[in-house]
Amino acid sequence: MASAADNSAKNGPLSDTIPPLASGDRLTRPEFERRYAAARNVRAELVEGVVYVQAAIRHQQHGQPHALLSGWLSSYFMATQGTDVGDASTLRLDADNEPQPDILLRIDSACGGASSIDAEGYLTGPPELVVEIAASTASYDLHDKLNAYRRNGVQEYLVWRVLDDAFDWFVLREGRYERLPVTEAGVIQSELFPGLWLDTAALLRGDLAAAIETLNPGLDSAEHAAFCQRLAELRTKENSKDDR
Template sequence: MTPERFVKLPPLENGDRLTRAEFECRYAAMPHLKKAELIEGVVYVSSPVCVIHSQPHADFMTWLGVYRAATPGVACYDNPTVRLDADNEPQPDAVLRLEQGGTSRISDDGYLEGAPELVVEIAASSASYDLHDKQRVYGRNGIQEYIVWRTYSQRIDWFYLEDGEYKPQFPDAAGILQSRQFLGLWLAVNALLAGNLAEVLQTLQQGIATPDHQTFVETLRFSIPKA
């Protein structure tokens, strides 16, 4: 019998059906792999990232990072592994969560567990599993807001969870989408699609300057445990 320490694990491959424990074990054995996900017990391994994905990703992270800087008690993550349930361990492009009093936590080994309040994905098209299997998983696990940027059709979908189902949120007359979970998180949709990051951040600053955001910050401050 081959000693256990010499057993070589097979690599993760698209379509593999694994438990979460098996998935994590194989993922850990592939340090060169940058992104893999377990969705409904099925493995999805990402292809190399092209600029049509990486540029929108960078813009989203800048937008969320500026909001985090102005909102103590809110945490922002880039490509975190999220342990949602026994069959689902996605790796969203971006996550925004409450550090205290939310529905997710940091595990002892440094992973996100539970449902963060807001998740962002960059998708090629409506055919992507981001808008099908993964969307159902996110809704079932209670992620309150879900944003998808379809890069080929140049469309941004912002969903909010109501009665266990995602519903689309539409921009106001000025073309701005506003978060329901993170007050003051405003997104100038057309400016983002046009690559006008300066206008995106200017609009965000307007949201951050609102009384609603200040009230939200005060609420978060009271939720932070005293040292």
């Protein structure tokens, strides 16, 4: 059996060895980032100081729902200048949380958004909308991660519970998440992003075209036009400050 001295001579000092990431590890964010940078072919998150290493992704339970939601949300982004969309972006949220949301929609910082891109190219601060695909209500997406997003001021949080064939769309009110109402037709409308309408029945049956048809009237609404105008005015005001 090789001794510690033998291993040290072969692989360098043991203190220089970076341990692998493992689900359940309790780490600080700097230590999580150090181990993540050294990892290979691993996707992991830090949620409330606990590491979660993602397992292989199943198509029907995650890959396809992710693609459907990305198509729907990207359609809104393309029609709404002043917003920004992201897929699996690392999010430096606080000292104990560095998740990788499945999808996010944010207001550009030049237009008054709460999140920004730091010097290393990572998102920092709370995006206005975070979207996650979860297996069921047992998922940490609806427990520890939900609390982390709530505490850090993510204004809206959308979760597709795939095994339950259900959506939960939360809005932050006075420090608490409350569910947005669902119409009889199965449509949920964002409060923060005017015109962002989700046809839950269409997405549950995998019909992205129908979901976009439901979204289009929202994009054509007066509320959406006013929102776009407000974002443009905020950007102009911010640019004028930079020119001084």
